[in-house]
Amino acid sequence: MxxxxxxxxxxxxxxxxxxxxxxxxxxxxxxxxxxxxxxxxxxxxxxxxxxxxxxxxxxxxWVQLWPQMEWMRHLTLLGMLAACLLVALAIGRPNPFSFGGPSGGFDPARPGIVRVTRHPLLWAMALWAGLHLMVNGDVAHAVLFGGFALFAVAGTWAIDRRRARQGPGWQVTLDAMRAHPPRPADWRAAILRIAGGVALWLMLIAAHPALIGVSPLP
Missing domain, CATH: 1.10.287 (Helix Hairpins)
Structure with missing residues (x-):
């Protein structure tokens, strides 16, 4: 190898x-x-x-850096639920602040998860990477997941700078959003997305042994 x-x-x-x-x-x-x-x-x-x-x-x-502890697996399971919820609440939603989804149709008065973080998908990636960095203590996975975490964090900064250069409209929309709580545009859709996030989490747990070769359960 x-x-x-x-x-x-x-x-x-x-x-x-x-x-x-x-x-x-x-x-x-x-x-x-x-x-x-x-x-x-x-x-x-x-x-x-x-x-x-x-x-x-x-x-x-294989070059080990630190051993895996039982509490790391428990924390990773819990943290991955949060990451899956972030993905479910953000995917396909209008977001004028981040990269990916459509920006048209965004309502600053009902920003949903975008009010919590302008970059929910990048936050989900950073959380996923950080958790897997913790639970995989060898050189290859430290490089892999450490790089992913840095990529996600740096991405939020880079996208903010790029959006700010596009003109004052970005800041106007941001200020308008900050004046409101994180209410979703549609409560029923938000509940369905939360259920979808939990389903995604359970699916990843079930599929992890076949896809990765290791069970994520403690």
Whole structure:
């Protein structure tokens, strides 16, 4: 076993995530695929690359940094529920502040999860990465999940700067949103999304042994 396949998979992962976020390329892709098509294509590519790089990390040489403790597995399970809820409440929702979903139709008076965090999907990624960094104490997974966590945190900062450069409209919408509590646009839809987040969490627990080869249960 060598480090080369893991390094190549990691570089390819970051390239496929960084290039579509560039304004010119993103605009061209959205024009050719449409907003929904762009989101679906980007999501499919992200999932494929994520599976590839996780598999490559599992094949890399094993060098332990810290042992896994029982409490780490309990905390990871609980934290992953929060990450799944963030994804369920944010996916496909209008969000003029972050990358990905449509921005049209956003109501600052009923911002939902966007009032809690402007970047719920990046927060979910940072939470997922941080939890898995904690519970996987070897060099390859530390590089993998530590990089994901830094990527997500840096992404929130980079997107905020990019949105601010687009003009004062960003700040006006942000100030309008901050004047309201995080009420959802539709309470019934929000409840269904929460149920979907719990279902996603349970599905990931059930599928983890087959997909990753390790049970997440303590």
């Amino acid at each position: 060598t480090w080369a396949p893991f390094a190549a998979a990691l570089a390819l992962f970051y390239a496929t995530h960084a290039l579509p976020t560039r304004p010119v390329m993103r605009a061209r892709l959205r024009d050719s695929l449409g907003p929904r098509g762009f989101t679906l294509a980007y999501s499919a590519l992200s999932l494929f690359m994520l599976a590839l790089v996780i598999h490559a990390a599992g094949q890399a040489p």
